[in-house]
Amino acid sequence: xxxxxxxxxxxxxxxxxxxxxxxxxxxxxxxxxxxxxxxxxxxxxxxxxxxxxxxxxxxxxxxxxxxxxxxxxxxxxxxxxxxxxxxxxxxxxxxxxxxxxxxxxxxxxxxxxxxxxxxxxxxxxxxxxxxxxxxxxxxxxxxxxxxxxxxxxxxxxxxxxxxxxxxxxxxxxxxxxxxxxxxxxxxxxxxxxxxxxxxxxxxxxxxxxxxxxxxxxxxxxxxxxxxxxxxxxxxxxxxxxxxxxxxxxxxxxxxxxxxxx
Amino acid sequence: xxxxxxxxxxxxxxxxxxxxxxxxxxxxxxxxxxxxxxxxxxxxxxxxxxxxxxxxxxxxxxxxxxxxxxxxxxxxxxxxxxxxxxxxxxxxxxxxxxxxxxxxxxxxxxxxxxxxxxxxxxxxxxxxxxxxxxxxxxxxxxxxxxxxxxxxxxxxxxxxxxxxxxxxxxxxxxxxxxxxxxxxxxxxxxxxxxxxxxxxxxxxxxxxxxxxxxxxxxxxxxxxxxx
Numbered sequence: 036x037x038x039x040x041x042x043x044x045x046x047x048x049x050x051x052x053x054x055x056x057x058x059x060x061x062x063x064x065x066x067x068x069x070x071x072x073x074x075x076x077x078x079x080x081x082x083x084x085x086x087x088x089x090x091x092x093x094x095x096x097x098x099x100x101x102x103x104x105x106x107x108x109x110x111x112x113x114x115x116x117x118x119x120x121x122x123x124x125x126x127x128x129x130x131x132x133x134x135x136x137x138x139x140x141x142x143x144x145x146x147x148x149x150x151x152x153x154x155x156x157x158x159x160x161x162x163x164x165x166x167x168x169x170x171x172x173x174x175x176x177x178x179x180x181x182x183x184x185x186x187x188x189x190x191x192x193x194x195x196x197x198x199x200x201x202x203x204x205x206x207x208x209x210x211x212x213x214x215x216x217x218x219x220x221x222x223x224x225x226x227x228x229x230x231x232x233x234x235x236x237x238x239x240x241x242x243x244x245x246x247x248x249x250x251x252x253x254x255x256x257x258x259x260x261x262x263x264x265x266x267x268x269x270x271x272x273x274x275x276x277x278x279x280x281x282x283x284x285x286x287x288x289x290x291x292x293x294x295x296x
Numbered sequence: 297x298x299x300x301x302x303x304x305x306x307x308x309x310x311x312x313x314x315x316x317x318x319x320x321x322x323x324x325x326x327x328x329x330x331x332x333x334x335x336x337x338x339x340x341x342x343x344x345x346x347x348x349x350x351x352x353x354x355x356x357x358x359x360x361x362x363x364x365x366x367x368x369x370x371x372x373x374x375x376x377x378x379x380x381x382x383x384x385x386x387x388x389x390x391x392x393x394x395x396x397x398x399x400x401x402x403x404x405x406x407x408x409x410x411x412x413x414x415x416x417x418x419x420x421x422x423x424x425x426x427x428x429x430x431x432x433x434x435x436x437x438x439x440x441x442x443x444x445x446x447x448x449x450x451x452x453x454x455x456x457x458x459x460x461x462x463x464x465x466x467x468x469x470x471x472x473x474x475x476x477x478x479x480x481x482x483x484x485x486x487x488x489x490x491x492x493x494x495x496x497x498x499x500x501x502x503x504x505x506x507x508x509x510x511x512x513x514x515x516x517x518x519x520x521x522x523x
Contacts, residue, residue, distance in 0.1 A: 085426050113430065121428045131423035134522040135441045144437065145427035189523035207427060 036099060038063040038242055039211055044093035045266075046079060053079045054090065055266040061211070061259070064240035068253035068274075071263035072289060077246040080263075081213045084244070085125045086116050097122045097210055124204035128216040130196040132188040138199045139184040142171040142206050149207075167206075174202040178232055194225030198232055205236075212236070214245040230256075250293045254278050262286045300492060306485050307493045314476030315500050321393060321462045321472060326455070328398035333405025341410060351406075358403040363396065364464050370396040371468040386471065393465040397458075404454050412447035413439075445519040452512040459505045473497045 037060035046054040054076045061067050069077045082088040084095065086103075095103040102119045132141050146167045150156055156163060175184050178198040188196055197217055204212055214233065218226040230252050236243065237256045247253055253260055253274065260277040262270040270277055270286045281287045339351035358366070371392040375381035383392040416439050424434035466474040477494035480487045487493075 087422055087425065117428045117430065120426060123426075125426040127419060127423065129419055131417070131419035133420065133423070133438050135445075145424075145429055148429055148433050148437065187522050203427070 037061060038098055040094070040096040041084075042094040042096075044080070044083060044090045044095070046076075046083060046088060046090045053266050054083070057093070057266075057268055059261060059268065059271060061242065061244070063242055065242060065258045066237045066256055067244045067259045067261065068257035069244065069246045069261045069263055070248070070250065070253055070289075075263040076266040077263050078215055081125065081215050081244065081246055084211075084213060085123050086120050087125075121207055122210045124207060124209035124212040126197070126200050126204050126212070126214045126217050128219050130188070130193070130200045130220075132196055132199055132203070134188050137185050137187055138175060138180060138191065138195075138202075139168070139171055141188070141199055142174060142203045143167055145203070146171070146206050171202070171206055174205055175199070177235075178202045179228070192225060193221045194228045197221065197225075197229045201229075201232060201236075211242045211244060214243065214247070216246055216248065218247070218249060250278070250290070262289065264289070303480075303487050303490060303493075306487060307480060307490075307496070310476045310479070310485065311473055311493065311497060311500065314471060314473035314497075317390070317470060317472040318462050318500070319504075321390070321397065321465055321470070322459060324394045325397040325401055325458060325462075328394065329401035329405055332398060332402035333409055336402055336406035337409035337413065340406060341413070355403045355406060358400055359407075363400050363461060364467055366400055367393060367396045367464060367468055389468055389470050390465075393468060393470045397461070397465075401454065401458060405451070408447050408450045408454065409443075411450070412443040415446050416442045441519075445522075448512070448516050448519060452509075452516070455512065456505050456508060459508065460501055463501075473500055 039061040041060070042058050044054055044057040045052065057076075057080060059067075069080070071077055079088060083090045090103065090105055092105045093103075094101060094105070102122065133144065136144060147164070150163050150167060153163070172181075172184060175181060178201060180195060180198055180202070183191060183195060183199075188199070191199065197220075201212075201217075217233065218229050221229060226249070230249065233243070233245065234252075234256050245253070245257070255274075257274050260272065260274050261268050262277060262283070264285050269283050270281070277286065278290065281290060336351055336355065339347055340355060342348045342351070371383055371389070374383070381388075383389055420438055420442065421434055424438050429437070462472060463474045465472050466478070469475065474494070474497055477497040480490040480493040482488065
């Protein structure tokens with residue numbers, strides 16, 4: 036069964052249609068790359084999945100559970116939305132690390148706050164804290180940041196910041212991890228180190244949705260590629276289908292800029 | 297010079313008790329205007345248009361007119377218009393001064409707060425939301441310290457200005473240090489025509505603002521561990 040099902044999502048900002056009838060599904064362990072020019076709605080789509088925007092129509096289901104259905108008037112309780120959000124993780128283009136916390140603090144903060152809601156929190160406080168700390172440290176080591184745990188974001192390079200942000204998102208064990216142009220703010224060298232950890236996550240069968248302009252990366256890592264243009268899915272399929280046996284003229288035109296440049 | 301040495305003990309005693317009033321006005325103003333400023337800041341950022349407009353007009357009037365005029369209006373207005381002088385005696389004068397100062401400084405602080413609140417990038421809130429944090433948690437655990445860091449330097453400026461602005465209270469005869477200094481020029485406790493006590497008050501201001509500068513500088517450095 037598909038872990039993520041998206042049906043007929045559309046979204047308007049005042050008069051402009053940003054998303055038009057987006058539908059697709061994703062299997063557990065798959066990596067989906069969304070490509071397309073700026074302003075094609077890729078980011079807005081990720082924001083809809085993470086409940087930062089609310090779609091005007093459509094349904095979003097994760098593991099068979101309907102998280103969002105525009106046709107049903109839902110009581111948009113904050114607690115409810117928070118719970119649903121935890122199915123997804125989001126890594127931002129601009130990292131958005133919390134500057135007053137160390138790398139380790141950034142990874143631990145949300146988990147600690149969530150743990151306080153557990154019924155047995157008071158009784159097992161120390162234990163829970165240690166557990167969270169151990170997991171956070173393991174994640175940072177996995178990101179190659181074992182030596183950087185006590186550093187503050189301003190003491191880290193952009194690539195290191197982004198890897199902290201990835202660890203921070205992973206700490207909550209989301210079903211689906213989303214990346215919004217994770218390397219667009221980085222120079223080519225730093226881009227490489229971030230793509231490397233994303234590739235490692237893909238090898239571990241982490242379900243991911245990656246909005247990216249790194250075509251070679253999308254080609255190598257993704258199991259599925261979607262090309263978006265003007266808020267619509269113009270083409271979707273395996274990397275081979277989209278990159279090598281391109282059907283649509285618009286897609287060819289878009290991809291030619293990357294192969295020629 | 298000999299004369300000054302003779303006058304010194306009397307003058308110092310008088311200036312000290314005047315400075316006590318200065319300090320009192322300074323701290324009462326801070327304690328009142330720091331929270332009131334926050335209320336005004338939220339008013340000026342309200343999405344409810346009338347409230348938003350009203351607070352912004354209020355801030356404009358207060359920031360656009362001299363504090364000295366505001367002092368006089370607060371002090372004389374009730375007596376002149378309602379024939380009811382509510383500010384009676386020395387305590388009344390002090391209270392009137394405190395009211396004017398608190399309102400005035402709250403408006404300046406509100407603008408600083410607004411800058412601090414709006415200066416925290418939206419991404420911080422979004423990152424918190426995506427991590428399943430509540431709005432409350434995001435405010436207290438993520439945004440608050442970043443706001444404080446942003447507002448400390450401009451607040452320091454205003455606080456140093458407040459030290460010296462307290463001298464305006466002399467215009468409604470609050471017996472603060474300027475009033476005490478001037479009294480020796482007019483004649484008081486057997487000393488008259490002495491202008492040096494007034495000049496000497498500057499030393500008090502200088503020392504006090506020096507202490508504050510050090511304290512606020514320390515706070516600013518405390519917050520330098522992150523950017």
